[in-house]
Amino acid sequence: MTEGSTHVFSIAEHQIRIVFEHSRYNGMRLLPSFEPFRIDPSELKDLFFQLTVDDTLKPVAKEHRERIRKFDTGNGDTIVDEVDDGGYQFIIKDINGGDCCLLRANKDFSDCRCALNGNYNMRCFGLNNALMLIFSFAGSFHQTLMIHASLVRCDGKGYAFIAKSGTGKSTQVSMWLRYIKNCDLMNDDNPIVRVIDNQVFIYGSPWSGKTPCYRQVKAPLGAITRIDRAQENSIEKLPPIEAFASFLPSCSTMKWDKDIFNAICNTVTKVVELVGIYTLHCLPNEEAARVCHAAVTKQN
Numbered sequence: 001m002t003e004g005s006t007h008v009f010s011i012a013e014h015q016i017r018i019v020f021e022h023s024r025y026n027g028m029r030l031l032p033s034f035e036p037f038r039i040d041p042s043e044l045k046d047l048f049f050q051l052t053v054d055d056t057l058k059p060v061a062k063e064h065r066e067r068i069r070k071f072d073t074g075n076g077d078t079i080v081d082e083v084d085d086g087g088y089q090f091i092i093k094d095i096n097g098g099d100c101c102l103l104r105a106n107k108d109f110s111d112c113r114c115a116l117n118g119n120y121n122m123r124c125f126g127l128n129n130a131l132m133l134i135f136s137f138a139g140s141f142h143q144t145l146m147i148h149a150s151l152v153r154c155d156g157k158g159y160a161f162i163a164k165s166g167t168g169k170s171t172q173v174s175m176w177l178r179y180i181k182n183c184d185l186m187n188d189d190n191p192i193v194r195v196i197d198n199q200v201f202i203y204g205s206p207w208s209g210k211t212p213c214y215r216q217v218k219a220p221l222g223a224i225t226r227i228d229r230a231q232e233n234s235i236e237k238l239p240p241i242e243a244f245a246s247f248l249p250s251c252s253t254m255k256w257d258k259d260i261f262n263a264i265c266n267t268v269t270k271v272v273e274l275v276g277i278y279t280l281h282c283l284p285n286e287e288a289a290r291v292c293h294a295a296v297t298k299q300n
Contacts, residue, residue: 009037011135012144012192012203013218014048018131021054026116030124031131033206033214049110049138051131057102057115060089068256073129074165076100080256092129094122101126109138132190132207136252140263143195143270146252149224151191151202152176154183157222158202159296160191161280162250168227168284170211175289188213193221195267200274223276223296230281233288235295243277244268 004022008015018034020026028034065081068088079091085106092101100122105112114130116123136146149160150169154176161169169188176183186202189209194201204215225235226246238246248268254260278296282288 006041007034008039008041008044009034009206010039010043010216011037011205012139012194014135014139014142014144015039015044015046016048016135017044017050019050019052021052021056023053023055025120025123026053026055026127030116030120030127031206033128033208033212036214036216037206047110048142049112049134051134052113053116053127054113055115055117057104057113059091059102060084060104065089075125075129078129078133090130090133092126092133094118094125098122101130103130103133105134105137108141109134128207132252135192137254137257137260139192140254140260140267143267145193145264145267145271146190146205147193147250148189148252149191149250150188151186151204152183153186153217153219154180154222154293154297156219157297158186158191158219159222160193160202160224161227162224162247163227168229168282171284172225172227172280172282172288172292175284175286176293179286179289180293185211185213186215186217186219193267193271195270195274198274200271221271221275223278224271225278225280225292225296228279228281230283233280233282233285233291235278235280235282235291237295238277238279240272243272246279247272247277 005020007018064084068080070079076093076095081089087106090103103114149162150173151160152173163169187204188211190207192203200221202221204217280292
């Protein structure tokens with residue numbers, strides 16, 4: 001059995017602490033993508049949330065929790081219960097139905113505990129998914145959104161592409177990287193958006209889907225573009241109501257929690273007020289990248 005350990009990270013300029021209780025199975029080897037975000041514990045000022053990893057954690061008794069729902073993440077089911085004290089319990093399963101993580105969170109997700117289960121891959125999956133859940137819902141109270149998007153930086157500004165999985169976000173970004181000058185990849189799956197002093201910024205994160213891109217980077221958000229496959233290339237800037245409806249589904253939300261959902265909607269509204277939201281009807285080609293780039297950078 002290894003000694004317990006404490007680690008501090010800065011993600012989207014939010015500081016988090018992860019505490020591993022004594023275990024032969026758990027530790028930072030489960031979170032290699034977090035290393036670029038590590039900070040010295042002496043730099044910790046305002047704690048965003050703490051997660052304690054403790055395999056002795058047990059589920060809340062049935063009489064003290066109520067089943068909210070079970071939802072399919074695409075990589076496995078997650079079961080959500082509301083607990084008597086107003087907090088939540090999550091059971092995170094992998095694509096094979098294995099129980100990977102039991103997560104307990106208080107109402108504002110500032111103080112959480114989890115127990116991991118299974119082999120190395122199951123523990124990695126469970127812990128990363130727990131941290132994504134916590135970050136998303138803790139962020140709702142701090143004008144912070146985790147979004148499902150592919151993110152490219154061009155001339156110092158971030159441009160996020162949103163769409164259903166497999167629709168072409170990464171393809172469009174690859175076109176920018178290939179054909180548009182002064183571009184680099186910031187994140188390919190889960191960047192983070194923050195509203196700070198009436199400005200919108202976007203950040204890399206420790207979560208990046210199938211493309212490993214774990215960068216401690218920040219840029220002003222230039223635009224958000226939804227990808228729509230089409231037979232020819234065109235782009236339109238959306239009016240506010242359509243922009244809200246287009247952007248909201250890409251954000252991690254908890255519709256059953258009124259406080260969290262309303263806070264997320266308020267932040268989405270603010271982003272829509274400050275940043276252009278577009279729909280790109282496109283083919284996966286160079287012309288689409290150039291049409292999009294010309295439109296979304298014009299406002300800047």
